[in-house]
Amino acid sequence: MDTIAMQAKYEEDECKTVTELIELFREHQKSVNNSRRPLIRGERKFSYEPTAGIFRNEVARDSEVAIFNEFQRHIPAYSSADTSNLWNVMALAQHHGLPTRLLDWTTNPLVAAYFACEGESDSDSAVWIIWGFDNEDAPPLPPNPEDINRVFCVTPWVISPRIQAQSGEFTAHPNGNPISEFLTNKDQILKIRISKELRIRILVQLDLIGINRRTLFPDLDGLAQYLRWRTDPKLIDVGLVRN
Incomplete structure (x- = not known):
């Protein structure tokens, strides 16, 4: 973590509930500058x-160029x-699962908490x-992604309801x-730890306020995956009432 400390103000904290996460975010957003837009990601x-x-x-590199060009060539068929x-x-390639130079973020800490906690993991999770990257002095985005020499913030076109539902960046x-x-x-960087023992509880809390697979992936796949999750026997132990 020395590299982080040298280049940007870096803090770590921990949350045990969704309420604590919101409060941590609110406090730091206020202390940084309410006009600065955060980028938030769950790991x-x-x-x-x-x-x-x-x-x-x-x-x-050669494979990156080849798969990108091949994807671009086939787009008109779909x-x-x-x-x-x-x-x-x-x-579009990123949205459909092709590895690219883009990295998904959100502006909503609850969305990031969901992605930090979903799925299996034997590790504590993090909300970054x-x-x-919101500096007004930043150079304009070059037309070709291959020409970048720094990290750019890219606000995507809403090519899918998922981007809108996830407040995607x-x-x-x-x-x-x-x-x-x-x-x-x-x-500034704030890294919030979520203990591996609390992952399911956090997901249940998020579900109670409407942050789940069904709302973040508003299609039939999202609905089916959400209903499958609701029938997971492990949820009985944390008090989720199954339909």
Whole structure:
């Protein structure tokens, strides 16, 4: 964590309930500057620092270009999306699960908490909140994603109801270096730990306020996965009333 401390103000905290998470976020948002827009992301593994999928999966540069071009070439058979805008193409590829230079974020801490806690993990989880990349002095986004040499914040076109439901944002990455290396001492990171023993309880609390697979993935797949989760026997132990 020394690198983070040198480049941006870095703090760690812990929450045991959704209410505590909201309060931590509210307090830090106020102390940073209410006008600064946060980027928030949930990670299932506390020790993992966010980076884009193309680097996380160690995809070679030649392969990255090849799969991106192949995806772009086939888009017209499936979608009327504008393939001349390479950022839109990359957002579409990211949305459909192709590893890209984009990394998914949200502006909603509850959405991030859901993604931190869903699925199986033997590790504590983390909610990362970053106040950075919103500098008015930042250079304009280049037309070609391959030309970036810093991390850019990218507000995506709403190509899917999922992006809207998840309050989605992206960062675009030039390499696989930790995101903290691109921040400055004007920026801030808050990393909130969620104990692995509390993951299911947090998911149940989120479900009670309408943050779940059905609302974040508003389609039949999301509905089916949510109903399957509601019948998980492990939820009986935390007091969820099953329909």
